[in-house]
Amino acid sequence: MNNLSMYVARESGLHNLHPLTKSLLVLCLLTAGLALPGRWIGYIIFLAFILPLALWGKIFWELIRAVWKITWPLALSVLLIQSLFWGKGTPIFEFWGIAPKEEGILFAFISIGRIILTMSDFILFAMTTRPDTLMISLKQVGMPSGLAYIVVTTLQIIPSFQRKASTILDAQRSRGLETQGNILVRSRALVPLVLPLVLGSLMDVEERAIAIQARAFGAKREETSLIEIPDTNEQKIFRRILIILIPTIILFRVLWQLFK
Amino acid sequence: MLDSIKKDFGTRTLVLIPIAIAINIAIGQLVYVLKLPIYLDSIGTVLVGALAGPWAGALTGALSNLLWGILPVVTNTFAVPFFYVALVIGLMAGFFGRRGVFEKESPRWLSMLIGAVFFFTLSFFITAFLNLNTDETGFTTYPTPGELFSRYLVVFVIAILVGAAIGYFLLQKGGYAGLAGLATGVVAAIISAPTAAVVFGGVTGGGTDLLVAAFRASGGNIWSSVMAQGAVSDPFDKMLSYMVVWLILQSLPARFKAR
Amino acid sequence: MAIVQVSNVTYKYPLTDVPVLKNISLQIEEGEFVAIVGPNGAGKSTLCYTLAGFVPHFFKGELTGLVEVAGMESSQTTLDEWVLNVGLAFQNPFNQISGAKYTVFEELAFGLENIGVPRDEMRARVNEAMELTGISDLANRSPYSLSGGQQQRVALASILVMQPKVLILDEPTSQMDPIGTREVFGVIRKMAEQGMTVVLVEHKVEWIAQFADRVIALKDGQILLDGTPSEVLTSPILEESGFGISRYTSVARKAQELGLWKKDRLPITLDEAVEGFSLALAPSSSPNRRGEQLP
Numbered sequence: 001m002n003n004l005s006m007y008v009a010r011e012s013g014l015h016n017l018h019p020l021t022k023s024l025l026v027l028c029l030l031t032a033g034l035a036l037p038g039r040w041i042g043y044i045i046f047l048a049f050i051l052p053l054a055l056w057g058k059i060f061w062e063l064i065r066a067v068w069k070i071t072w073p074l075a076l077s078v079l080l081i082q083s084l085f086w087g088k089g090t091p092i093f094e095f096w097g098i099a100p101k102e103e104g105i106l107f108a109f110i111s112i113g114r115i116i117l118t119m120s121d122f123i124l125f126a127m128t129t130r131p132d133t134l135m136i137s138l139k140q141v142g143m144p145s146g147l148a149y150i151v152v153t154t155l156q157i158i159p160s161f162q163r164k165a166s167t168i169l170d171a172q173r174s175r176g177l178e179t180q181g182n183i184l185v186r187s188r189a190l191v192p193l194v195l196p197l198v199l200g201s202l203m204d205v206e207e208r209a210i211a212i213q214a215r216a217f218g219a220k221r222e223e224t225s226l227i228e229i230p231d232t233n234e235q236k237i238f239r240r241i242l243i244i245l246i247p248t249i250i251l252f253r254v255l256w257q258l259f260k
Numbered sequence: 261m262l263d264s265i266k267k268d269f270g271t272r273t274l275v276l277i278p279i280a281i282a283i284n285i286a287i288g289q290l291v292y293v294l295k296l297p298i299y300l301d302s303i304g305t306v307l308v309g310a311l312a313g314p315w316a317g318a319l320t321g322a323l324s325n326l327l328w329g330i331l332p333v334v335t336n337t338f339a340v341p342f343f344y345v346a347l348v349i350g351l352m353a354g355f356f357g358r359r360g361v362f363e364k365e366s367p368r369w370l371s372m373l374i375g376a377v378f379f380f381t382l383s384f385f386i387t388a389f390l391n392l393n394t395d396e397t398g399f400t401t402y403p404t405p406g407e408l409f410s411r412y413l414v415v416f417v418i419a420i421l422v423g424a425a426i427g428y429f430l431l432q433k434g435g436y437a438g439l440a441g442l443a444t445g446v447v448a449a450i451i452s453a454p455t456a457a458v459v460f461g462g463v464t465g466g467g468t469d470l471l472v473a474a475f476r477a478s479g480g481n482i483w484s485s486v487m488a489q490g491a492v493s494d495p496f497d498k499m500l501s502y503m504v505v506w507l508i509l510q511s512l513p514a515r516f517k518a519r
Numbered sequence: 520m521a522i523v524q525v526s527n528v529t530y531k532y533p534l535t536d537v538p539v540l541k542n543i544s545l546q547i548e549e550g551e552f553v554a555i556v557g558p559n560g561a562g563k564s565t566l567c568y569t570l571a572g573f574v575p576h577f578f579k580g581e582l583t584g585l586v587e588v589a590g591m592e593s594s595q596t597t598l599d600e601w602v603l604n605v606g607l608a609f610q611n612p613f614n615q616i617s618g619a620k621y622t623v624f625e626e627l628a629f630g631l632e633n634i635g636v637p638r639d640e641m642r643a644r645v646n647e648a649m650e651l652t653g654i655s656d657l658a659n660r661s662p663y664s665l666s667g668g669q670q671q672r673v674a675l676a677s678i679l680v681m682q683p684k685v686l687i688l689d690e691p692t693s694q695m696d697p698i699g700t701r702e703v704f705g706v707i708r709k710m711a712e713q714g715m716t717v718v719l720v721e722h723k724v725e726w727i728a729q730f731a732d733r734v735i736a737l738k739d740g741q742i743l744l745d746g747t748p749s750e751v752l753t754s755p756i757l758e759e760s761g762f763g764i765s766r767y768t769s770v771a772r773k774a775q776e777l778g779l780w781k782k783d784r785l786p787i788t789l790d791e792a793v794e795g796f797s798l799a800l801a802p803s804s805s806p807n808r809r810g811e812q813l814p
Binding site for chain 2: 005006118122126146147149150151153154155157158160161162164165169189190191193194195197198199201202204205206208209212213217218
């Protein structure tokens with residue numbers, strides 16, 4: 001597999017699950033983590049469900065590493081800003097005019113719990129699911145093939161666009177474009193970078209449209225698929241349970257709020 | 261409406277969308293690296309809206325945010341929950357596009373007027389937020405316009421002048437596009453504030469965080485801080501994005517516009 | 520019955536005033552290998568699009584005249600049907616990769632999935648196409664990790680897998696390096712030898728001279744010449760128009776003006792040039808010294 005998505009190829013039970021099963025599972029965990037009452041629910045779901053699933057999927061350390069990488073700068077900012085700028089609150093210490101507030105720190109940790117839950121949930125899914133098999137399974141339940149095309153193609157061409165942007169950046173720099181300095185300087189750098197990138201790309205659109213139509217894409221025909229995705233009856237039942245569970249959790253929270 | 265949707269999604273559009281999403285991400289990353297207090301991650305979305313219509317624009321926006329989350333390029337996974345904002349941006353760009361906003365030229369004085377009004381309104385809201393008073397009982401008093409004017413008259417005058425100048429030089433003949441962008445930005449700011457405040461406590465890791473911190477330090481609570489940051493960044497950011505798309509459409513040969 | 524029949528075709532792109540194709544008529548028999556030469560803006564790409572069905576269905580615009588290919592007629596048949604019989608490949612290999620598949624094998628199957636071909640047949644056809652184009656060893660690679668020449672062969676294979684009756688190629692080697700060019704030409708030649716009807720737009724005249732059955736010269740939307748390679752490529756009309764002349768022909772023409780060229784036909788290939796100049800030069804000179812003029 002290429003590095004265009006977070007997919008990590010492993011032989012595991014989680015990997016072999018049907019993509020739809022995984023999608024629903026991940027969605028259910030997210031809903032539970034964000035909608036269920038309780039301040040620390042984010043951490044609970046993360047520890048009780050996501051980490052064990054990661055173990056099953058043999059991506060435990062990759063998950064931890066990725067979650068850490070994504071979350072720590074965010075967590076740090078949240079912690080700093082919420083504790084220091086909380087407004088009226090009880091400071092836990094005072095040092096040269098800097099007084100972090102207890103309420104702020106608490107709020108920060110609650111937010112961080114949510115962040116960790118959301119990120120890890122997503123990463124768990126991305127690491128164990130190939131985007132193209134996901135798209136195929138979605139097509140099988142009625143998603144338009146145009147959408148499948150869009151998702152996978154986007155993932156594949158993004159690196160070439162990043163390279164294009166980088167090339168244009170270098171080319172303009174060698175022509176004397178300043179990209180460091182005060183805010184005005186940096187802002188002025190934008191237009192000569194953005195315009196060539198976009199204009200150049202538009203020229204490709206027509207050719208690419210012709211190319212896929214030459215391969216009979218876009219016609220209203222019965223499509224077949226080269227790749228077969230394994231599925232089991234147990235999973236089908238499990239999916240049905242999840243489909244009912246998710247709105248139930250939301251409903252539960254709504255009622256709980258109303259009758260608190 | 262179903263015909264309106266189908267009309268948007270011909271082969272050219274299907275091919276355009278991945279390219280537009282890639283443009284969103286490539287430029288958004290560039291801006292993030294340059295640490296400018298804007299996003300510019302919607303140029304592709306606005307472009308699709310302008311060229312292919314509101315539904316295609318909406319899809320482009322939503323997918324951009326969602327797909328950005330799967331990339332190993334970690335810098336912008338926080339964009340995912342805001343997908344609905346990007347969706348609305350694409351939708352609005354499409355509706356504005358159908359009204360020809362990206363093709364018409366506006367007189368320069370209109371651009372000046374738009375710039376002036378925008379900056380005036382902006383400074384009005386900023387000074388209002390800075391002077392919100394929430395006392396211990398939780399009662400929030402808003403300053404009256406009279407109080408604001410008397411205290412900050414100079415600021416307002418400068419804002420109007422600066423706004424007019426920016427309108428003249430930046431917007432030039434793209435006044436309609438700029439105005440549409442401002443409107444979109446305002447809507448974007450409003451609808452993104454709840455998610456920003458709820459999910460992230462107002463912090464996203466980019467240059468805009470400094471603005472949030474600044475507002476917090478001056479006494480606003482988290483809701484008003486996030487909204488204030490949105491009020492500054494989003495309209496300007498979307499105005500810029502619309503302008504870029506306007507410029508692009510002006511430079512395209514006629515053949516491309518016949519879709 | 521010719522497999523391609525174009526009669527009095529004139530075409531204008533939408534929102535333009537000047538027709539790009541002016542009253543074009545031509546006929547191609549099944550199995551012929553026809554090359555098209557001409558300066559930029561002559562209408563070569565438009566002609567390719569017309570034969571491939573994209574004009575007028577994709578580009579809209581105004582088309583008058585009759586276009587018949589492989590039993591289809593352009594006003595009667597939709598583009599979706601047309602592409603099943605006519606394959607089109609063009610310059611930029613990157614734009615021809617769909618982007619929707621992660622491996623070369625799957626990429627080739629993409630078109631077959633769209634048509635609804637059953638899985639087993641898909642695998643057979645893909646393997647066959649990979650053999651033809653010499654890319655079997657690339658089957659599990661990502662199309663985006665390949666060189667230009669490899670990508671272009673993948674593009675060709677993904678068209679061949681659809682089993683078209685006519686193959687249209689618009690400057691397929693323009694963006695290739697010499698190795699890529701050789702690889703692509705190798706595939707084209709193989710297809711032609713197997714009896715495929717090929718229409719190739721090219722600037723590399725020396726190659727066309729060796730392998731094409733016919734050459735059509737296009738200029739300003741009109742057909743200037745239509746005949747065998749040696750007829751067309753040595754014609755003075757071509758010389759006047761300033762395109763389509765191989766190095767060998769122009770050097771030999773110079774030699775002819777100086778009275779040094781003994782044959783009545785100018786050469787269009789290296790072999791012919793070598794042959795001709797060997798006659799022209801003194802017997803003691805080595806036949807390797809070609810293109811030399813005696814003082």
